[in-house]
Amino acid sequence: MRRFIGIFLFLMSITWCEARHFSTVVIDPGHGGRDGGAYWGGVKESTLNLIVAQKLAYELKSRGIKTVLTRKSDITVSKSRRCEIANKYPNSIFVSVHFNAHTNKSIKGIETFYLSSEGRKIASQVQPRLISNLKCKNRGIKQRSLHVLSGTNSPAVLVELGFISNSAERARCSTQWYKTVAARVIADGLMKYRKQP
Ligand SMILES: [Zn+2]
Structure with missing residues (x-):
């Protein structure tokens, strides 16, 4: 019995290592095409998401990490399709990029969502870096069963990089x-997660 437990723990450790020492980051710019996401003051969320996602891909490539974007232009991609794309890449992690909005225009800040325990570890590296570098209100890391988090097999997070319904934050x-800073510090957080023992 002890031998089986040993083998089980060994296999689990391999799985954990693979998760942390990922070779690919699947970057998911939220919304796009028919779904523009939030729209406030002439600013469309799907456009911001794509720009940050492309900058994040650039940052990761310069650190020697392979990247895959679930969309590279303003096209409609279903949430299921985004998960399908992510699940094609073993030894990857998944980062969905969004901006937030609320009918209460005073609400602002950055938050990061996760579902799995590995996702939580990524969120714990990304969120504090975003707050300290972008000088935004910290809305914390939150466990939430969002479609792209529950449908992806790899460790996954969804970052909400600020409320475009708040005029000061939108600006x-x-x-x-x-x-640029958001993309750079997300990349820093992912690399720090990757180096964890
Ligand atoms: Zn969104």
Whole structure:
């Protein structure tokens, strides 16, 4: 019995290692095409998501990591299709990029969602870096059974990079600086997760 437990723990450790020492990041720019996501003050969420996702791909490639985008232009991609794409890549992690909105225009800040325990570890590396570098209100990391988190086999997170329904935050989110820094520090967080023992 002890031998079986030993083998089980060994196999689990291989799985964990693979998850952390990922070779590919599947980057998912939320919405697109017929679904523009949130739209406030002339700013469309799907456009912001794609720009940050492309910058994130650039940052990761420069660190020697392979990247896959679930969309590369303003096209409609279903949530199921996004999961299908992600599940084609073994030894990968999944990062969905979004901006937020609320009918209460005073609400602002950044939050990161996860579902699995490995997802939580990624969120724990990404969220604090976003807060300290972008100087935004910390809405924390939250466990949520979102479609792209439950439908993907790999460790996955969904980042909500600020509320475009808040006029001050929308102005900041729209700058090149904000999108570039967001992408860079998400990449930093993923690399830190990858190096964890
Ligand atoms: Zn969204």
